[in-house]
Amino acid sequence: MSGAQVCKSCGIPRRTSKSLTWSSNGTITEARNPDHRMVFADVDGLGELFANIEGLIGISIQSIITESKAKATGDFTKELIRGWKGAVVRRAGLGLVINKMGGVAKSFGYGDVEILDVDWKENRIDFRLHDPYSVPLMCGDLRGATEAVKDVIGTVEPEQEDEHTWIVRGRLSPPPSGMEERLAAAPVELKPGDVKYEVCPLCGVPLGISGFDWDVDRGIIRNQETGVRYAFVGPGGIQAIFDELASELGETIPETVIEAQRMRVASQDYEAWRKFGYNEFREMLAILGFGNMVSFEASGGAYNATVENPALPLMIVGTALGALESITGKKGTAEWSIEADRDLKISVRPA
Ligand SMILES: [Zn+2]
Helix, strand or coil: CCCCCECCCCCCEHHHHHHEEECCCCCEEECCEEEEEEEEEEHHHHHHHHHHHHHHHCCCCHHHHHHHHHHHHHHHHHHHCCCHHHHHHHHHCHHHHHHHHHHHHHHCCCCEEEEEEEECCCCEEEEEEECCCCHHHHHHHHHHHHHHHHCCEEEEEEEECCCCEEEEEEEEECCCCCCCCCCCCCCCCCCCCCCCCCECCCCCCEHHHCCEEEECCCCEEEECCCCCEEEEECHHHHHHHHHHHHHHHCCCHHHHHHHHHHHHHHHHCCHHHHHCCHHHHHHHHHHCCCCEEEEEEEECCEEEEEEECCCCHHHHHHHHHHHHHHHHCCCEEEEEEECCCCCEEEEEEEC
């Protein structure tokens, strides 16, 4: 079956083009919640990044990933259902919400979610995930959404069923009274920009993301050239994981994230890097929602760039190092800083 409508011109699902807005300031935001940014991320790479971090620090970070993502998704879901919508959602039931969110999740490339069993008297809910884009991130999403919709707290435990499916068992109960609701962080002010995209004449999405195969029924998006899996994820949730890792494991974490991302990008040996100039890099960064590269110059053997409205700056720095390595065949070094106006300044050079 395929109920999903896709654009006749560019092949991108209508649900995706309706849910997301690409702006000239290098960001992707959700149409219904313009303060909520998204990035179109290499999620195979994100999994490899987490594995690389575990390899570099020597311990499992799965529970930190799920915990941080649950908080971020919970905050986001609460915002989404605030007010009268929240009451309707709680009455209508979680199943309806999950089914509705499940449709959006598929159009974002998250795989498919099925509710197996719900028993709120016993505080239980079990899900089956088909082809999840990331097991620990998806567990965090399910836990955060369930906690927000049902006003409960608890744990989720994944268990692999076969090659493509996982059973996730949620054990959630009402929170003890007196628990403070955390205040959502104020949205970050974004700078205006002037990135121009060539867009699909029918649905308006940038044509730069049309080089992907969308399996809408299974919720899988793959780059046609590399086969790498992509999904639209909230950078806030991923940044929360990096921040939590840094507070639990120390100040070497940013360097570890950069190094893990460099390893990922350099290992891909992505042919197109070698042909890329400033305009191609700038357009790619913006189409993926990572920000607006407003300057790029080579001086004294170093490449210097400024990115306005950066999302996940550590991943941008790691990607710049990996790309430099792909282009020059030599490992590079990076200096970077976040300025007072939140701009990311990067300088990379061959070591
Ligand atoms: Zn289109």
